[in-house]
Amino acid sequence: MxxxxxxxxxxxxxxxxxxxxxxxxxxxxxxxxxxxxxxxxxxxxxxxxxxxxxxxxxxxxxxxxxxxxxxxxxxxxxxxxxxxxxxxxxxAGGRVSIGLAPTTADMVGMSLLRRLRERYPLLHINLMECPTGQLSQMLNSRKLDLAILFDVEEGQRWDSKLLGSEKIYFIESLRSTPTFGDKNRISLEQLEGIPLILPSANNGLRRMLNASFSYLSMQPNTVIEIDALGVLRNAILEGIGPTLHAWSAIASVPNNIELYRMVEVEGVTRSNSLCCLSQEELSMAALGARLSLIECFRELDGPNFTHQDDTPSP
Structure with a gap:
């Protein structure tokens, strides 16, 4: 000893x-x-x-x-x-390709770039933003070294590390009449029949929401599907309809608390996992980027993101 x-x-x-x-x-x-x-x-x-x-x-x-x-x-x-x-x-150099969903890019994209530029000034960085369904395909075809994916299914051949989870909210324009009055939390059952703007079927968040509704023998009342984050934000603001999304969807919007109303959906969260094909196959540049991504998520602070280390044991 x-x-x-x-x-x-x-x-x-x-x-x-x-x-x-x-x-x-x-x-x-x-x-x-x-x-x-x-x-x-x-x-x-x-x-x-x-x-x-x-x-x-x-x-x-x-x-x-x-x-x-x-x-x-x-x-x-x-x-x-x-x-x-x-x-x-x-x-001294190298290349790394990183894939982020739009909300993830909003959440950690700039802090990641700053960290990588400081540590590896000669590193060639390819940072891509697209829906998680496409990120999964690009990871499998080796077009990406790393990607942040949501609610990774068991049995995938990826090397994945769960970083934490985000709460899901019912988000609507603050100018509209409150759908749920002064409530801060609602159950998924209370959303039955309410018209929603949601991402398309291939989106990782949509798949997770569909599974949550299906577990309760329900279906979301989807009236519009929007995968463009900027358009979604504007549609909510103009009162076209509310959405179900993670807090990161509007986290980077200036004065967001003066524009949007957020009501937590109890028991529904979205996990964030850092995925790659195999750590043994990663270059030193990619390993450095992987560590930097982990550090960026560790620095997230606030009640809307629960770090994996903070998750209570069952």
Missing amino acids: IRNKLELRQLRYFVRAVELGSLSRAAAELGTVPSTLSQQISRMENSVSTRLLARSARGVTPTAAGVEFYREVQLALRHVDHAATVAQGAR
Whole structure:
């Protein structure tokens, strides 16, 4: 059992001491003093509760445990050095293709671009915005490295990570007469018969809503289908009709609370998953973009998005 965390410099001190057979020679080469080097190696031995070096007037030699430790540490240090080299190469350039649904692009698109440009200034970024049905097809055909998809079905061959979920709201124009009075929450059953503007059948949100209605043996009263987010927002504002959508549909609209009325639909949420074909197949640039996307979602704050880590256990 390791009592304390091993430090990288301790491992380098140990390897060099073994290779040179002398603490003083290793210290001189590493730019430190023998007492410091000896102290760090002693701390490392204490951490692993094992004597690794046998000290004598002629120098140092590894114990039996020290020989095994030396072999493993050499491998670990090679991996660390390789990782640093790869990271430098990723920063120097590369290409990555990322697919986002319109609402996701509104939610994290700019923060993602800023993060990627800061970390990887020479990275060629292809950021695509289209419905999740198309994103799924493009991911399968390898036209995308990464995509944020909604309510991913089990059995897909993707590598997916659930990032969190968004609440679904009944959204209407604030200028219209409130459909549900002063209620802040409604059930799905209360939407029966109410004319709605919804995305088309291939949209991930629509599929999720259809499944939720079907579970209650209901069907949404869809009078208009709109997949263009900007048109949908304007249609709501002009009183053409309300919609069911995630909070992110209007999150980026200036003064949205003065334009839209939002009533939470209880028990209905939309999950957000980060998907790729296989992490093993991703380039270092794509792996860096994947981490950046995860970080962007972690920074989302507010009552409308529940992070995966915050989801209560069943």
